[in-house]
Amino acid sequence: MAENATYDHPSSVSEAPYSDLKAFHPVKRGSWQAVDASQWNDWKWQLRHRIQNLSDLQQHGMSLSQEEQLGAQLADTKLALGITPYFFNLIDREDPHCPIRRQIIPRVEETLTHPSEMSDPCGEDSHSPVPGLVHRYPDRVLFLVTDRCAAYCRYCTRSRLVSNASGYGFQPDYQRQIAYIRNHPEIRDVLLSGGDPLLLSDEKLEMLLSEIRAIPHVEFLRIGSRIPIFLPQRITPELCRMLAKFHPLFISVHANHPRELTLEVKEAMGRMANAGIPLGNQSVLLKGVNDSVPTMKALIHKLLMCRVRPYYLYQCDLIQGSAHLRTSVRRGLEIMEGLRGHTTGYAIPQYVIDAPGGGGKVPINPDYILSHDSEKITIRNFEGKTFDYPEHDDLKGFDPDSKTSRSRDVSMSVSLGD
Numbered sequence: 001m002a003e004n005a006t007y008d009h010p011s012s013v014s015e016a017p018y019s020d021l022k023a024f025h026p027v028k029r030g031s032w033q034a035v036d037a038s039q040w041n042d043w044k045w046q047l048r049h050r051i052q053n054l055s056d057l058q059q060h061g062m063s064l065s066q067e068e069q070l071g072a073q074l075a076d077t078k079l080a081l082g083i084t085p086y087f088f089n090l091i092d093r094e095d096p097h098c099p100i101r102r103q104i105i106p107r108v109e110e111t112l113t114h115p116s117e118m119s120d121p122c123g124e125d126s127h128s129p130v131p132g133l134v135h136r137y138p139d140r141v142l143f144l145v146t147d148r149c150a151a152y153c154r155y156c157t158r159s160r161l162v163s164n165a166s167g168y169g170f171q172p173d174y175q176r177q178i179a180y181i182r183n184h185p186e187i188r189d190v191l192l193s194g195g196d197p198l199l200l201s202d203e204k205l206e207m208l209l210s211e212i213r214a215i216p217h218v219e220f221l222r223i224g225s226r227i228p229i230f231l232p233q234r235i236t237p238e239l240c241r242m243l244a245k246f247h248p249l250f251i252s253v254h255a256n257h258p259r260e261l262t263l264e265v266k267e268a269m270g271r272m273a274n275a276g277i278p279l280g281n282q283s284v285l286l287k288g289v290n291d292s293v294p295t296m297k298a299l300i301h302k303l304l305m306c307r308v309r310p311y312y313l314y315q316c317d318l319i320q321g322s323a324h325l326r327t328s329v330r331r332g333l334e335i336m337e338g339l340r341g342h343t344t345g346y347a348i349p350q351y352v353i354d355a356p357g358g359g360g361k362v363p364i365n366p367d368y369i370l371s372h373d374s375e376k377i378t379i380r381n382f383e384g385k386t387f388d389y390p391e392h393d394d395l396k397g398f399d400p401d402s403k404t405s406r407s408r409d410v411s412m413s414v415s416l417g418d
C-alpha cells in the first residue's frame with residue numbers, strides 16, 4: 001500500500017431522504033451531452049465508451065481522492081477499471097462517500113490483504129471438475145461463460161479471474177462444460193454466470209442455451225447478470241424474445257443501492273418480466289453503500305416495484321482487498337431484524353454467508369427462537385413479544401386421529417357455527 005493511504009470507513013451510508021431513494025429517475029447524459037439518443041441507448045456504444053483508466057475518469061470531470069487515484073493506477077494489476085457511461089452518471093460528484101462511487105471506483109485499499117482474505121473465497125477452483133464449471137451442490141452447477149463484465153465491482157468475489165487483470169487466463173470450453181452436464185444426470189439446474197453472460201451476442205447466447213436445454217435432465221436454467229443494472233440498454237426486446245424460448249429460465253440481477261434502480265432499469269426489468277422471466281435480486285452487504293435499514297428498505301421496496309423479488313443478501317465474501325467495504329455480521333443481522341415483520345415478506349431477502357473455502361451458502365437469521373424443548377418452542381416476534389407454541393409430539397395424550405378427538409372437533413365446530 002502506498003504511503004499516506006488510509007482506510008476510509010464511513011460509519012454509515014450517506015443517507016438521502018427515503019422518498020428520494022424511492023423515486024425512479026432517468027439517468028442524465030452528463031459529459032456525453034453531444035451524443036445522440038440512438039447512440040446513448042445502444043448497448044454496444046455504451047460498451048465502446050466505457051471509462052477504463054485514470055485519465056478517462058479525469059476527462060469526465062471526476063475529482064478523485066489520493067486513494068482513488070492510486071487505486072485507478074493499480075487497477076490493471078488486480079481487477080480492471082470499467083464503468084459504462086450510463087452507470088458513471090449515477091455517481092454524485094459532490095459526495096465523496098457516494099454509494100455508487102464506492103462500488104466501482106478503485107481505491108488503493110484494494111491492495112491490502114487481511115489475513116482472513118483469499119483469492120478464491122468460495123473455493124470455486126477446488127470444486128471445478130472441468131475449467132469454467134463449478135459443481136459444489138448435488139443437483140446444480142455454475143457455468144462460467146466469460147470473464148468480462150459491463151463494469152467491474154470492486155468487491156467482486158471472482159476478481160481472481162474476472163477481467164483477467166491479474167493474469168488468471170480464464171478459458172471457458174463450452175463443449176467440455178456441456179459434456180460434463182450431459183454425463184451427470186443428477187444435474188437438473190444450470191446457472192450461467194461469469195463475468196456476465198448477457199455480454200454475449202444474442203446468437204451466441206441462444207446457441208449455448210439451446211445446447212444446454214437439449215439435455216433431457218436439465219430442468220431449470222438460470223442466468224446471473226448485473227447487466228440490467230450497469231447497462232439496461234442491453235435488455236432489448238429481441239434479447240427478451242430469445243430468452244423466452246428457454247423457459248423455465250430465471251434471471252438473478254444484482255442491485256445494491258436504491259439509486260441503481262433508475263427509470264431505465266425499471267423499464268428493462270419490465271421487458272424481462274413481460275417475457276415471462278421470473279426475476280430475483282442478489283445484493284452484497286457493503287459498508288457505506290447499503291449497511292442501513294432505510295437504504296435497504298428503499299432498495300427492496302423498489303425491487304418489488306420493478307417486479308423483482310429480493311432473493312439473497314450476501315455477507316461480503318472474504319475476497320482479497322475488500323476489508324474497506326465489509327461490514328460486521330452483527331450489522332447484517334441488525335438490518336435483517338429491521339426488515340423482517342416491518343415490511344412485506346416478499347421483500348425480505350435471505351441473509352447468507354458463503355462459507356469460506358467452499359462450504360456453500362449458509363442462511364444467517366436473527367434469533368427468533370428463545371427456547372425449544374420437547375414440550376414447546378418459545379419464540380419472539382418483530383416487536384419483541386414472546387409466544388409459546390406446543391411441540392406436536394407433546395399434546396398430552398390428545399390424538400387428533402382418534403374417534404374421540406374427531407367427535408370433540410365436530411361438536412366444537414357445531415357450537416362455533418351456532
Ligand code: SF4
Pocket residue numbers: 148149151152153155156157158159162194195196225226
Ligand atoms: S458484475 Fe458480477 S462478476 Fe462482474 S465484477 Fe460485478 S460482481 Fe463480479
